[in-house]
Amino acid sequence: MTDSINSKPARGLYPDIEPYDSGHMPTGGKHKIYYEQSGNPAGIPVVVLHGGPGGGTSPNLRCYFNPDGYRIILLDQRGCGKSTPHASEDVSLEDNTTWHLVADIEALREKLGIEKWVVFGGSWGSTLALAYSLTHPDRVAGLILRGIFLVRPSELDWFYQDGASHIYPDIWDKFIAPIPQEERGDLLSAYVKRLNGPDKATQVRCALAWSGWEGDTLSIEGPSDSASKFSDPAFALAFARIESWYFKNGGFFESDNWVLENIGRIRAIPGWIVQGRYDVVTPMTTAWELKKAWPEAKFNLVRKAGHSSSDPGILEGLVAAADEALVALTR
Incomplete structure (x- = not known):
């Protein structure tokens, strides 16, 4: 399930910014992962995981974060966006699983010399953020999630x-x-x-x-x-x-409820969950189950919103969560 890729809403987001660094990271196989950095190079690192899988990043994903306080890292997951090869041309999906993506995220963290970072993801991005965090909990300073999706039947x-x-x-x-x-x-x-x-x-x-x-x-x-x-x-x-x-x-998980079964690994990590009441793509029942399994996380139920990260209440909830995380981690 993807993020909204609509044009930037008129309110709520931080101003548009351009990357100060970008490149392609080899993976040891045929895939090369596009990444970029924007904001403050000395700020709190945040890695942004797009939806889909296969949705790719978009410039407005930089704008949920205060550019003075955050070092904002975006990457295109295997097969999409500016990563190569692109799945519209290469029909082979070899070496493209959740666990390959988790390994790519960790390799990028090491490449960029980051000790810990905030992990931000919506829809499929929330799935991948949880899978990464459960695999590398010692590398996660905080989790900001939207439109919870666990790829269950x-x-x-x-x-x-x-x-x-x-x-x-x-x-x-x-x-x-x-x-x-x-x-x-x-x-x-x-x-x-x-x-x-x-x-x-x-x-x-x-x-x-x-x-x-x-x-x-x-x-x-x-x-x-x-x-x-x-x-x-x-x-x-x-x-x-x-x-x-x-x-x-x-989703290449060992069991249908793998995330919820292992949630104890990350309950000590600060977390924020933003969910639209009328989300049809990833209905609220999954977010509610995650909230009950992870009661320490802050849960923001947006009453007049669907799945899109551009629905005003969702947008405002994500920006507020990122602002709150920045204050907490800066302390």
């Missing part, structure tokens, strides 16, 4: 089989259109087959339908708030291929 069934379809039946019809009636009992498998099949036109049609379904359900405002990026074939191909690959494999 119940969550995938809700969004890709039977659940959100009852709220957005008009958009759902567009999503299922490329799939024959006889294969609609397992839409995830049907999409995986076509997105990685031999016919380019079918790949693109299915990628745009997959991408459009998510783009049109992100915001509480509905499809009118959808970003144009979701209709770009190159973005959609990488996004749909990588997402469906991860989801078909259950």
